Amino acid sequence: MELTTSDIEHLAKLARLSISENEIEKYKQDLPAILDYLGSLSVVTVTSEDETTDQTLRLRPDQVEPFDGPFLIDQLPGSAERLLSVPPVFNND
Amino acid sequence: MDFSNLSIAELLAGYSQKKFSVKEVTAAYLANIKKYEPSLKAFLTVTEEAAKQRAVELDRQLKNSSQLPPLFGIPISLKDVLVTRGIRTTAASRLLDNYQPPYDATVVKLLSTAGAVFLGKTNCDEFAMGASNEKSGFYPTHNPWRLDCVPGGSSGGSAASVAARECLVSIGSDTGGSIRQPASFCGVVGLKPTYGRVSRYGLIAMTSSLDQIGPLTRSVADAASVLQVIAGPDKYDATSAAHILPDLAKEITKSVKGLKVGVPTEFFGPGLDKRVEQLVRKAIDQLSDLGALVQSVNLPTVKYAIPTYYILSPAEISANLARYDGLRYGGSYLAEDLATTYSKTRGSLLGAEVKRRIILGTYVLSAGYYDAYYKKAVKVGRQIKKEFREIFKQVDLLATPTSPTTAFTLGSRNQDPLAMYLEDVYTVPVNIAGLPALSLPVGQLDGLPVGLQLIGRPWEEHLVLRLAQAYEQSTNWHTLQPELK
Numbered sequence: 001m002e003l004t005t006s007d008i009e010h011l012a013k014l015a016r017l018s019i020s021e022n023e024i025e026k027y028k029q030d031l032p033a034i035l036d037y038l039g040s041l042s043v044v045t046v047t048s049e050d051e052t053t054d055q056t057l058r059l060r061p062d063q064v065e066p067f068d069g070p071f072l073i074d075q076l077p078g079s080a081e082r083l084l085s086v087p088p089v090f091n092n093d
Numbered sequence: 094m095d096f097s098n099l100s101i102a103e104l105l106a107g108y109s110q111k112k113f114s115v116k117e118v119t120a121a122y123l124a125n126i127k128k129y130e131p132s133l134k135a136f137l138t139v140t141e142e143a144a145k146q147r148a149v150e151l152d153r154q155l156k157n158s159s160q161l162p163p164l165f166g167i168p169i170s171l172k173d174v175l176v177t178r179g180i181r182t183t184a185a186s187r188l189l190d191n192y193q194p195p196y197d198a199t200v201v202k203l204l205s206t207a208g209a210v211f212l213g214k215t216n217c218d219e220f221a222m223g224a225s226n227e228k229s230g231f232y233p234t235h236n237p238w239r240l241d242c243v244p245g246g247s248s249g250g251s252a253a254s255v256a257a258r259e260c261l262v263s264i265g266s267d268t269g270g271s272i273r274q275p276a277s278f279c280g281v282v283g284l285k286p287t288y289g290r291v292s293r294y295g296l297i298a299m300t301s302s303l304d305q306i307g308p309l310t311r312s313v314a315d316a317a318s319v320l321q322v323i324a325g326p327d328k329y330d331a332t333s334a335a336h337i338l339p340d341l342a343k344e345i346t347k348s349v350k351g352l353k354v355g356v357p358t359e360f361f362g363p364g365l366d367k368r369v370e371q372l373v374r375k376a377i378d379q380l381s382d383l384g385a386l387v388q389s390v391n392l393p394t395v396k397y398a399i400p401t402y403y404i405l406s407p408a409e410i411s412a413n414l415a416r417y418d419g420l421r422y423g424g425s426y427l428a429e430d431l432a433t434t435y436s437k438t439r440g441s442l443l444g445a446e447v448k449r450r451i452i453l454g455t456y457v458l459s460a461g462y463y464d465a466y467y468k469k470a471v472k473v474g475r476q477i478k479k480e481f482r483e484i485f486k487q488v489d490l491l492a493t494p495t496s497p498t499t500a501f502t503l504g505s506r507n508q509d510p511l512a513m514y515l516e517d518v519y520t521v522p523v524n525i526a527g528l529p530a531l532s533l534p535v536g537q538l539d540g541l542p543v544g545l546q547l548i549g550r551p552w553e554e555h556l557v558l559r560l561a562q563a564y565e566q567s568t569n570w571h572t573l574q575p576e577l578k
Contacts, residue, residue, distance in 0.1 A: 018440030060328040077425030
C-alpha cells in the first residue's frame with residue numbers, strides 16, 4: 001500500500017482539512033502501515049450474514065422545545081446584529 | 094478526620110448523623126486538588142466557587158431532611174467531553190477552548206438531582222482519541238503512582254483524579270477502553286456499562302455506535318451506587334434502553350458460588366507482559382477460591398477486533414467531527430470564503446491524532462475502498478459479537494487482563510500510532526460487542542497497578558459487579574494509595 005501526495009491532498013480536501021507539507025510527509029510514512037494492518041481483515045471469512053441487532057431505537061415526538069437563543073448567539077464566532085455572519089460561499093474573482 | 098478515605102455509603106452515613114458537613118468534605122477535596130494539581134494536571138477546569146456554593150446549599154438542605162438522595166454531597170469530577178451548562182467544556186481540544194455549552198448532559202442532570210457536588214472537568218485525549226492522555230490539546234496528565242508515567246486514556250484525568258483523592262468519583266467515557274485502561278493504569282475501578290444503559294445526550298460524540306458513559310471509583314460498591322443513578326432510558330438518546338437495572342446494592346453482596354467464569358485463550362497470547370499475566374492468573378485463581386467455576390474458552394475472531402475498530406471508529410469520527418465548522422461555536426479561523434474557513438479552522442485547531450483519524454475515516458468511507466474496509470469491518474464486528482453471544486451460553490462472565498502492560502513512560506509510544514492503537518487490544522472487543530465490563534486493581538508491578546477485566550452479558554452489570562465485589566472484599570489492592578507530595 002502506497003499513498004502519494006495527491007492521494008493525501010484529495011482525502012484532506014474531502015475532509016475539509018487544511019494540512020501542511022510536513023503533515024503530508026508524516027501521513028505518507030504512517031498511513032500505509034496502518035492501512036496494511038486494517039487490510040488484514042480481508043482474510044477473515046465471515047461465516048454467517050448475521051443481521052440481527054439487539055439495538056432498538058427509541059423515538060420521540062418531533063416537537064419544538066425552547067432553547068436558550070441568546071446564549072447560543074453569544075457563542076457565534078462571527079455575528080452581526082445578533083445574526084450569524086459567515087464568509088461568502090462564492091468568491092467573485 | 095481524613096474524609097478522602099470514606100466511601101459513598103460512609104459519607105452518606107456521616108452526613109445524616111451530622112458528623113461532618115458537605116462544606117468540610119468539599120473543602121478537603123478542593124485542598125487535595127490545590128496540592129496535587131501542579132504535578133498531576135488531571136483537571137482542565139476546576140469549579141471551586143461553584144462547588145463551595147453547592148456545598149453550602151446542600152448543608153442547608155441537610156438541616157431539614159431525614160432521607161438523603163443517593164449521591165448527596167459526593168465530590169465528583171467530569172471528563173471534559175460531558176457538556177455542562179455555562180461551564181467551559183473543551184473535549185481537550187483547542188478547537189473548543191472557551192466553549193460554553195448551553196445545556197447539561199443527561200448524566201450531569203441525573204447526578205445533580207442525586208445530590209452530587211461537581212469539582213471540575215478532567216483532562217483527556219483530544220475528543221477522547223488516545224490511550225495515554227498525551228493527545229490532550231492542552232497538556233498531558235501524569236500517573237499518580239509514578240509521575241513519569243502516563244495515566245492511560247482517554248479518561249486519564251478522570252482515573253488520575255480518583256486515584257489521587259482529588260475527587261471520590263469521576264465520570265468518564267469508553268469507546269474502545271477509555272474508562273477501563275486508565276482505571277487499570279491508575280489502580281481504580283472503572284465500569285463501562287452495556288451499550289444503551291446510560292444516555293449519551295450531552296456526551297461530545299466520537300464513535301456513536303460504541304461510545305458509552307461510566308464511572309471511575311475507588312471501590313466496586315461506589316461504582317454500583319453511581320451506575321444506579323445514571324442508568325436508564327432518555328428520550329434524547331435514541332439508543333438508550335429501558336432494560337431494568339436491579340437494586341445493585343443488594344445484588345453485589347450475593348454469593349458468587351457457582352458463577353461460571355470463562356478465560357479466553359486469545360487474551361493471553363503474545364504481547365501480554367509475562368508479569369502482568371502472572372498477576373491476572375493469580376486473581377483468576379482467587380475467583381476460583383471464592384467459588385466461581387473457571388474454565389478456558391475460545392473467541393477466535395477477537396484478534397481482528399483492533400483492525401475492525403480502527404475502521405469503524407475513524408469512519409464515524411470523520412462524520413461526527415464534521416460539525417466543527419468554525420461557524421457556530423468554538424474556535425474559528427474566518428477566511429476569505431466559506432470552504433477555506435472550514436479547512437483552516439479544522440486544520441489549525443485540531444490535533445495531529447484527530448486529523449489522522451479523520452483522514453483514515455475519510456479513506457475507508459471513500460468510493461472504491463468502502464466495501465473492502467468499512468463494509469468488511471461491519472461484518473467482522475457482527476461476527477465478534479456473535480462469538481461473544483455463543484460463549485455466554487456456556488459461561489456467565491469472562492475474565493481477562495485489562496491491558497497488556499502497566500503504565501508506560503510519557504513520550505515512549507507517542508511516535509508510533511499503531512503501537513498506541515494496540516494498547517486497547519483487550520478492551521476494544523467489548524465495545525464492538527456492546528457488553529458491560531469492569532476493570533479492578535489486582536496487584537502491582539514496580540509500583541504500578543495491574544487491572545483485571547471482567548466482562549458480562551448485555552444488561553448484566555449486576556453479575557460483573559458482584560464478582561468484582563467478592564474479589565475486592567477478599568484482597569486489599571483497592572486500599573493502596575499513591576504517595577503524593
